[in-house]
Amino acid sequence: MAGAENKSNAKLIFPDGKETILPVVVGTEDEHGVDIRSLRQETGYITLDTGYMNTGATQSAITYLDGEKGILRYRGYEIEELAEKSDFVEVSYLLINGKLPTTKERGVFGQALTRHSLIHEDMHQFFAGYPPTSHPMAVLSSMVTSMSAYYPDSLDRNSAVDLHITRILSKVRTIAAFAYKKSIGQPLMYPKNSLKYAANFLHMMFAVPSEDYEVSPILEKALNQLLILHADHEQNCSTSTVRMVGSSGANLYASIAAGILALWGPLHGGANQAVIEMLEEIKTAGGDYKKFIDDVKNKRDNRRLMGFGHRVYKNFDPRAKILKKMCDEVLAQIGVRDPLLDVAKGMEEIALKDDYFISKKLYPNVDFYSGIIYRALGIPTNMFTVMFALGRLPGWIAHWKEMVDDPQTKIGRPRQIYTGAPVRKFVPIDQR
Ligand code: ACO
Numbered sequence: 001m002a003g004a005e006n007k008s009n010a011k012l013i014f015p016d017g018k019e020t021i022l023p024v025v026v027g028t029e030d031e032h033g034v035d036i037r038s039l040r041q042e043t044g045y046i047t048l049d050t051g052y053m054n055t056g057a058t059q060s061a062i063t064y065l066d067g068e069k070g071i072l073r074y075r076g077y078e079i080e081e082l083a084e085k086s087d088f089v090e091v092s093y094l095l096i097n098g099k100l101p102t103t104k105e106r107g108v109f110g111q112a113l114t115r116h117s118l119i120h121e122d123m124h125q126f127f128a129g130y131p132p133t134s135h136p137m138a139v140l141s142s143m144v145t146s147m148s149a150y151y152p153d154s155l156d157r158n159s160a161v162d163l164h165i166t167r168i169l170s171k172v173r174t175i176a177a178f179a180y181k182k183s184i185g186q187p188l189m190y191p192k193n194s195l196k197y198a199a200n201f202l203h204m205m206f207a208v209p210s211e212d213y214e215v216s217p218i219l220e221k222a223l224n225q226l227l228i229l230h231a232d233h234e235q236n237c238s239t240s241t242v243r244m245v246g247s248s249g250a251n252l253y254a255s256i257a258a259g260i261l262a263l264w265g266p267l268h269g270g271a272n273q274a275v276i277e278m279l280e281e282i283k284t285a286g287g288d289y290k291k292f293i294d295d296v297k298n299k300r301d302n303r304r305l306m307g308f309g310h311r312v313y314k315n316f317d318p319r320a321k322i323l324k325k326m327c328d329e330v331l332a333q334i335g336v337r338d339p340l341l342d343v344a345k346g347m348e349e350i351a352l353k354d355d356y357f358i359s360k361k362l363y364p365n366v367d368f369y370s371g372i373i374y375r376a377l378g379i380p381t382n383m384f385t386v387m388f389a390l391g392r393l394p395g396w397i398a399h400w401k402e403m404v405d406d407p408q409t410k411i412g413r414p415r416q417i418y419t420g421a422p423v424r425k426f427v428p429i430d431q432r
Pocket of ligand 1: 266267268269271296303304305306307308309310311312360362365366367
């Protein structure tokens with residue numbers, strides 16, 4: 001990875017008049033950062049940045065996004081172009097290896113994913129151990145952690161990383177589908193080598209042994225596009241978690257499992273489920289979404305318009321734009337009419353004209369319309385965040401690999417400003 005250039009410096013002046021010079025680093029797209037790596041050593045000061053709103057944790061060559069302009073690129077390729085012209089396996093290769101594959105490379109990569117799709121038969125018993133009410137994210141995260149028990153060579157940092165990458169990319173798809181089958185009491189459907197990545201997932205989700213199942217090319221294309229749109233998003237909460245856990249030397253499976261858990265939260269990947277729950281709640285209560293928006297604006301019960309707002313996008317989320325269009329197209333192609341789509345569109349229309357949302361720069365994010373497409377594909381609401389995890393896998397893997405390969409990587413260990421009690425003497429319990 002070529003590092004950012006150091007072209008100029010910044011001067012920091014402290015309350016006692018002391019000064020320090022800090023290098024300014026500039027990235028490929030002219031984004032500027034002050035390199036504070038020597039700050040504490042030279043001055044004793046640290047920086048305080050709750051929520052890492054201004055902190056670059058790494059230099060990365062994987063994904064570029066500009067929140068003001070609504071730009072998202074993987075390895076330099078525009079998200080719009082990838083969603084239209086590529087498929088998820090090719091995008092995974094691109095993210096992980098840094099370049100688009102040749103026909104031969106694409107074939108080898110795809111074949112490896114096909115060959116590694118089965119999970120160890122003993123792992124099937126795990127599914128039986130979970131109560132039927134288990135959230136599939138709980139099952140997925142623990143199954144991914146368990147993979148490190150089945151592939152103990154992953155604990156050795158010099159083991160075949162590419163093989164682990166192939167395994168995890170392929171088997172998470174199988175685990176996700178098996179978790180769903182188990183939750184509805186249907187027999188597990190083994191993967192079929194004749195099917196491509198997305199089609200194979202749909203087969204494992206929706207086929208049953210008693211009848212033939214033909215994968216719809218419309219659903220296959222929609223799934224590929226959804227997975228591509230979720231494939232990476234630079235240093236978000238779950239990806240930073242993968243990097244943080246991986247920086248301790250934890251193996252790939254453990255690092256990815258940690259990312260899955262970080263993704264689960266409703267402020268992150270869990271928002272796609274929360275959006276549908278919100279839309280359903282509004283519809284059940286009579287469909288008065290204007291009242292719901294008023295409640296949000298008045299912060300009643302700390303309500304938020306789920307699927308709106310983003311830490312980085314302050315203009316529009318390019319993924320949401322693609323998804324809104326896709327939502328109309330997919331629903332029309334498969335002949336589904338979803339009343340929740342009308343509620344969502346009505347809410348978006350009001351919010352985009354409302355001063356509360358405009359002044360806070362709140363726009364639909366990737367989760368606002370994705371749930372409606374997942375519903376149309378037949379995927380149940382509690383599986384939405386699992387779908388997000390499946391899509392985000394190549395991004396997490398690419399970041400884990402970049403972090404491991406970077407000689408500048410150090411264990412992630414932020415500092416703090418202590419605000420607790422000053423030193424005090426221990427008081428024996430009978431004197432308190
Ligand atoms: N609805 C209503 N108000 C909101 C929303 C929302 N969705 N999002 C932010 N705000 C308001 C906050 O109340 C706050 O108002 P205040 O200044 O009056 O206190 C202001 O906007 C800033 O909000 P923060 O939470 O400080 O913004 P932050 O950048 O930390 O949060 C986040 C971003 C978490 C995505 C937020 O917008 C949110 O909670 N959205 C809803 C959940 C969601 O859709 N998450 C998915 C994000 S995309 C992803 O992770 C895949």
